[in-house]
Amino acid sequence: MQNSLWLNNVETPAFPTLSTSLDCDVCIVGGGLSGIYTAYLLAKKGVNVVLLEAKPSLAIGTTGHSTGKLTPQHGVVYSKLLKYFSTEDVFTYYEANKNAIESALQVASEDTFKRVDSYLYATTVSGKQTIEKELYAYQELNIPGVETTETELPFDVTSALKMEDTAQIHPTKFANHFLKLALENGAAIYTNSRVTKVEIDEKFLLTDNDSKVTFKKLVLCTHYPIESIKNLITVKLSIDRSYLLAAKTTEELKGQYLSVENSSRSTRTALVEDTPYLIYGGSSHIAGEVEDTDSYYETLKDEMQTTFNLPEPPPFLWSAQDPNTPDLVPYIGQISEDTPDLYIATGYRKWGLSNSLVAGEILSSLITHETHKAARIYSPTRDQFGTNFLRGLSTIGFVTANLAEGYLTRMEAPKCTHLGCKTRWNKGDETWDCPCHGSRYDKNGNVIEGPAVYPLKLRK
Numbered sequence: 001m002q003n004s005l006w007l008n009n010v011e012t013p014a015f016p017t018l019s020t021s022l023d024c025d026v027c028i029v030g031g032g033l034s035g036i037y038t039a040y041l042l043a044k045k046g047v048n049v050v051l052l053e054a055k056p057s058l059a060i061g062t063t064g065h066s067t068g069k070l071t072p073q074h075g076v077v078y079s080k081l082l083k084y085f086s087t088e089d090v091f092t093y094y095e096a097n098k099n100a101i102e103s104a105l106q107v108a109s110e111d112t113f114k115r116v117d118s119y120l121y122a123t124t125v126s127g128k129q130t131i132e133k134e135l136y137a138y139q140e141l142n143i144p145g146v147e148t149t150e151t152e153l154p155f156d157v158t159s160a161l162k163m164e165d166t167a168q169i170h171p172t173k174f175a176n177h178f179l180k181l182a183l184e185n186g187a188a189i190y191t192n193s194r195v196t197k198v199e200i201d202e203k204f205l206l207t208d209n210d211s212k213v214t215f216k217k218l219v220l221c222t223h224y225p226i227e228s229i230k231n232l233i234t235v236k237l238s239i240d241r242s243y244l245l246a247a248k249t250t251e252e253l254k255g256q257y258l259s260v261e262n263s264s265r266s267t268r269t270a271l272v273e274d275t276p277y278l279i280y281g282g283s284s285h286i287a288g289e290v291e292d293t294d295s296y297y298e299t300l301k302d303e304m305q306t307t308f309n310l311p312e313p314p315p316f317l318w319s320a321q322d323p324n325t326p327d328l329v330p331y332i333g334q335i336s337e338d339t340p341d342l343y344i345a346t347g348y349r350k351w352g353l354s355n356s357l358v359a360g361e362i363l364s365s366l367i368t369h370e371t372h373k374a375a376r377i378y379s380p381t382r383d384q385f386g387t388n389f390l391r392g393l394s395t396i397g398f399v400t401a402n403l404a405e406g407y408l409t410r411m412e413a414p415k416c417t418h419l420g421c422k423t424r425w426n427k428g429d430e431t432w433d434c435p436c437h438g439s440r441y442d443k444n445g446n447v448i449e450g451p452a453v454y455p456l457k458l459r460k
Contacts (some may be wrong), residue, residue, distance in 0.1 A: 030221035037360035237436035293428030
């Protein structure tokens with residue numbers, strides 16, 4: 001079922017599997033945009049970098065299953081962030097994303113991105129009130145935004161909040177461009193090299209064929225870091241799954257749109273091989289919570305064809321999986337004060353593209369002993385424990401409940417190889433999904449997404 005527009009007819013560079021032992025200054029685990037961009041920035045500074053990816057190619061996981069929106073407008077977020085952080089800190093979050101985007105676009109290939117305006121919109125009275133709260137936050141933070149009721153959407157809106165001059169990208173081509181730059185600056189890259197063991201104190205890791213990498217610093221650019229059990233990072237993250245469709249259309253939109261109602265919808269277009277495609281998505285739920293996901297695809301198909309008057313069903317259907325932190329800001333930096341040589345980048349919510357660029361800037365700055373203004377608020381050790389713990393209780397409870405409930409109601413289901421939760425068969429995507437921490441396996445039991453590193457044991 002999974003068939004992302006961004007992975008269709010895209011040539012990805014071939015890399016070797018790590019088959020020997022080696023030493024490096026920095027080892028990066030995870031070949032999505034976060035890992036690639038961090039490798040590029042470090043290599044550019046002359047750091048000896050090795051990047052390891054478990055899959056056969058890079059940028060085909062979360063990056064290749066995104067919406068391709070590259071914007072500091074992260075949904076209705078700024079009014080919510082003001083509940084957890086000071087005005088100065090929230091503006092720093094906005095500024096970090098805006099500046100990281102602009103820095104990347106200055107060296108990005110022109111055929112990988114397009115300048116567009118981003119819109120939040122509402123179609124109800126309550127949605128309009130949500131827009132007004134977010135606009136008030138924009139004004140308090142001095143973030144540029146314009147309230148309007150004029151959009152390109154084929155229906156009336158009660159209100160919309162426009163952020164001008166943002167961007168959208170072809171995410172795999174965009175990532176491959178920086179992959180090329182990382183190589184040109186001396187980074188070493190290996191695919192089909194899944195990390196199965198990390199020894200932080202002894203500063204080495206092993207891959208699934210027992211190849212050994214000795215490092216000075218380790219960066220985990222993965223959804224769930226292998227070492228994330230420390231400081232309860234694992235139970236502070238919840239995983240959302242959402243769905244996307246793409247179909248040929250007659251013209252491109254000048255903007256990209258996201259509704260603020262509970263049943264949120266994302267809309268944009270993309271010109272791929274000189275053909276305009278409409279990309280439409282939404283319908284999120286906790287990963288692994290739903291068995292029959294066909295209904296989500298069918299709902300979006302019906303809405304897409306009816307609302308936008310498309311003659312044919314969409315040929316591209318895919319889903320995305322996004323970790324969330326309790327206070328909505330990703331964890332980027334040293335995982336704890338006790339492990340100064342271990343860095344993580346995770347918890348991007350649904351805005352992994354811009355936050356991946358922020359991650360590259362923060363991580364490369366920390367590793368080379370430079371200052372980044374946003375490092376403190378993104379730090380996994382930031383002092384928000386009281387608030388986070390109260391919000392995190394629901395996540396902890398969900399994990400615990402599913403660990404027990406799975407054994408009672410899904411006794412025949414295979415156990416996730418991460419922490420032993422019972423998986424659930426996902427009919428729509430033909431995958432085994434873990435409801436506890438978001439691991440995914442294909443129908444043959446092979447790992448698609450971590451934190452699991454070993455395949456399922458399926459009954460013959």
